[in-house]
């Protein structure tokens with residue numbers, strides 16, 4: 107499990123779609139993509155996140171500061 111901070115740049119997340127979803131920038135390669143995942147009340151993202159650019163990043167992540175609606 108790794109923790110992803112809100113912000114801009116590599117290894118961060120930001121809210122999209124009226125804060126119902128998030129984009130993350132891959133901590134490994136910097137590829138930016140929207141999550142197609144469930145974000146739980148404890149801010150964990152399910153299932154685990156695999157980088158769409160196939161850089162090898164594949165982790166369970168938690169979005170620090172995510173506000174559950």
Ligand SMILES: [Zn+2]
Nearest residue numbers: 132135157161
């Ligand atoms: Zn990547």
